[in-house]
Amino acid sequence: MPALKMPSMRIFRNYLTPQVFRTSKFFTTKHKMATAAELIPRVENHVKQYMSKFDASHDFAHIKRVVHRAHIIHDEIVADAAKKNQPVPQYDMTTITLSALLHDVGDRKYVDLKRENPKTVINTLLLGFGADSELAVKIQAICSAVSYFEEIKDLQVVRNLIDQYPELAIVQDADRIDSLGAIGVGRVFTYGGAKTRRSMLESIDIFDWKLLKLRPLMKTEPGRRMAQEATGRLEQFKKWWVEEVVIEDGYELRIT
Structure with a gap:
């Protein structure tokens, strides 16, 4: 009987979770680290499935808007x-894209x-998909600091983290813009009804108590410009x- 032909590694990577992929016989410690071109589509596929169980205020459409912005x-x-x-600031685009996705x-x-x-x-997920450990730690730190409520616990902690990882400022602004304007209105009522x-x-x-307080916390000049218009809406x-x-x-019940 002829031997069964195994599907390609690309097929397995699309469907295995990062944990299973990491521990499966198809992955070994000798396997090279994933390139950005390999890593980002894997993460995108995972996030698309992960967010599918959330309500429309935090669905994959929200993720796409944040990545784009x-x-x-x-x-x-x-x-x-x-x-x-002026000197052009140096940002790592892979870090921006992965952080926005995750x-x-x-x-x-x-x-x-x-x-x-x-x-x-997030650190575990990225390692499972073949990311370098330094990148995985960086993305986890950025994503953990995006939240408005995490920031207001200690503003200086976020400032210090932006000094270390300047990409945080961009991702944080992009996420917060999606809480403002017409989209922000829709997301408020969607979350309220769903959760x-x-x-x-x-x-x-x-x-x-939140949305109208976001504009002063924007970190980038483009973010502040966008927030000004969206806050006006x-x-x-x-x-x-x-x-x-x-x-x-004040309403009345009329009899005649």
Whole structure:
């Protein structure tokens, strides 16, 4: 009987989890580290599946917007520096792309703590897909610091981390822009309906205690420009909201 022909390694890498891939007989310690061209598609495929179980406020469409916006912010920073004859900042594009792809993996709003450790899940995933250990540590550190609520615990910690990993500033701004503007409005109500029992009025309160506080925390000049316009849209929506819900505070039951 002829020997069975094994599928190509590319097929296995698309479907095995990073942990299984790392420990399978198809992977050995002698296997070379993955190149960026190999690593990024593996991570993208994994994140696409990972985010498929989340609601639409934190789905893969959100990830794609953050990746796209992070690239725009990077390109504008470089273009602005060149236009002003200033030294062009050096960023690692692989780090930006991977961090934008992975920034919601292990998100505490969704993570199953019985299966994943938010502090190490990204590092483990990247090592499983063949990333260099230094890169894996770097991406884990960046993704762990993207969160607004993590930052406000200690602003200086994030400042120090940006000094070490400047790509964090770009990814953080890109993620926060997606909480503003029309998209931000949609995400607020989507999350409120999917994950909580809060009323629409309670969802609007998030504008004041989080969303309208994001603009001063933007780290890049392009991020600040984008946030200014998108925050204006939030403020306009809130104004319309107040005008339209005033009935809730004073209505009458007419008899005749």
